């Protein structure tokens with residue numbers, strides 16, 4: 073591949089699953105950090121296909137849409153399962169992650185104070201499908217699909233990370249997911265990334281709510 077550059081805000085948001093994939097796969101990348109003032113000027117926004125970030129550069133190949141970026145990296149790093157069926161299941165899982173990510177984004181950016189309690193109350197039910205998927209795969213002791221890690225694992229892991237900040241007990245009734253987070257967090261390259269200063273100082277969302 074070419075040199076990797078991630079252009080995004082100084083937040084986890086829709087960039088962190090990409091960062092975790094790259095770190096865990098031993099890849100280096102340039103963090104092109106865009107802060108609010110720069111973004112408000114509008115010049116960069118006009119260059120973005122959908123007027124939004126993240127943007128990812130692989131050499132002179134430019135891609136937008138966080139899930140398309142994850143899938144592009146998956147194709148190039150053997151992270152899309154071992155066959156068409158696993159690939160389809162990974163798409164299903166990733167779409168499920170996206171559904172909950174949008175609900176999370178709506179809570180954080182549009183009705184945090186009034187919606188937080190109900191969201192946390194409903195959270196175990198929202199996460200249970202992922203618990204069941206784990207249970208159906210090798211007793212839940214491995215990855216979300218098949219025998220190897222895939223792009224959807226990094227996206228699911230980020231989703232679980234941010235929900236554990238919002239609701240620290242959200243996995244209390246979901247032991248396989250709790251074990252999954254601990255197991256993935258312990259992967260040497262990912263562990264280093266999670267312990268890095270860059271990760272520790274990065275806010276989760278653009279409005280400081282979590």
Ligand SMILES: N[C@@H](CCC(=O)N[C@@H](CSC(=S)NCCc1ccccc1)C(=O)NCC(=O)O)C(=O)O
Nearest residue numbers: 085086123124125126136137138139174177178181
């Ligand atoms: N489908 C795109 C979405 C990208 C996106 O939302 N980017 C945001 C930043 S990432 C993010 S998740 N922002 C939260 C927006 C949100 C609000 C309410 C509900 C859900 C999300 C952005 O560039 N905002 C600046 C602008 O639009 O001028 C993707 O997956 O990359």
